[in-house]
Amino acid sequence: MTAIRIRGLVKQYGDKRAVDGLDLDIEAGEVFSLLGPNGAGKTTTVEILEGFRTPDAGEVRVLGEDPYKANRLWRNQIGIVLQNSSGLDLLTPREILGSTARTYATPRGVDEVIAAVGLEEKADVRIAGLSGGQRRRLDVALGIVGRPELLFLDEPTTGFDPQARRDFWGLIRNLASEGTTILLTTHYLDEAEQLADRVGVIAAGRLLALDTPANLGGRASEEATVSWTEAGQRRTLRCATPTHEIAKLSERLGGEVPDLVVSRPSLEDTYLSLISPHVTGTGTADRAATTEGVMA
Template sequence: MSAVTVEGLRKHYGPVRAVDGVSFTIEPGEVFALLGPNGAGKTTAVEILEGHRIRDGGTVSVLGFDPATGGRAYRERIGIVLQEAGFEEEFSVVELVRLYAGFYPRPRLPDEVIEQVGLKDKRDARVRTLSGGQRRRLDLALGLVGRPELLFLDEPTTGFDPSARHRAWELIDGLRDSGTTILLTTHYMDEAQQLADRVAVLREGHLVAIGSPDSLGQAERVSVVSFRLPDGTALADLPSLTGRVEADGSAVSVHTRQPARDLHTLTGWALERGTELANLTATRPTLEEVYLELVES
């Protein structure tokens, strides 16, 4: 059974269709990234799944619960890391984590979680003394201490320096390896590429694409095969290719929707001639390029 099943989800605010007929599933142990520009409907959809907002239509099942009616039994099985959270400034880190641990039936050890998120040296520090990045790590600790089966991560590495981002990525990878299901929202395409098993892209309340980061819509998009013409070879000597061929001196680029076929044709042609294709590369569109095309078209 899927950890999350969403079918025909709708939420309207007057004439604004914030979420309009969205359907997707998330499998147990999967990291699923929900992407889209501001106003695309991400926050509304996630808040419905968390049980913080009532939907207008469609069906939603999360860990076997309807979030709208799941109550405490549902909340005890999820963790939420908001993009911005308010803390009681006079608590110490360990005091706050212990407080949150008390809300759950089988929490993790507070000191274990504090060390895991990289706040061991700040264990006894007051929240008011923490930097922005340290507060973000505290957000993660509070989301993890309840040992959630499903973790909602909203922009989890905002404010992190590059080193802290990579440590957070390692932490998320470890959670996936332990079987935790994760729903991630992020504006960092490299983060989605690194972490997500699948990504879904929302635009104006509609789901416009879903798939793995490497395959998302790429069958329909142009890849570029590049190489240098062998000595003594003219552009006219090349075999027939499916893509558009461009040349700058001896540098050749083939813009193709069938990169595997054109690579096969080119390498076969080179082998028959007993020559090499110097600087041969095949470049597919990045997730960021695909994402921008999807949300701006």
């Protein structure tokens, strides 16, 4: 079953096409990550899929329905983690989760969800007293309490410390193992690489590449870089057959190859090469800033 089907999607604001004829299928049970630079059309696309915006042209089906016209039963199958939420400061996490859970047909237990996002010690503290990272965990909790069939995650780990991010990755893997379809937008490329079955890169409202993280943009077939230390100097070789070259090095050096490192282009390298024609200032000095702005 196809959970999300997009054909010829167009959304225009004045003279600018935020989404320009986008075609995309996301299969049921898949974890899919959507990547792209600022202004690529990611947020507009996701908001259309969630039913918050209407397209100007094209066809969109989410769990078989037009999301803008879908009924409450459809909403019961959808979980959404927005970039931020507000207006809840006087409640506690336990209160808002309990209230939200009652709107769903088969919700998760409130205590189960609180534990899953690591808010046990803050469950009965007013939300106004939570840190930014703790509020983000609550946003995630609100998105999963209804046991959704399809979960939209918009930069879910912003504000998480490294351990919390990895704990969250475990939660997403568990949800995926239960059959939940997940559409993830993230500015952490390692997060997309760790979690996604497939990734799509868009720019100027168009899909540039679609594949598994390992194969995106031909990564798996790119030449490898072999580096080692010999006679006190660092040496580097680019080649298509690194195993063969390492065997030759080992024979020449009499066994172990000192400080051996074998690498292929990272997902970040591939991503930047894909979007560079569509974004100004993606040279070496701008790489970090561009990567941080992947999903803004």
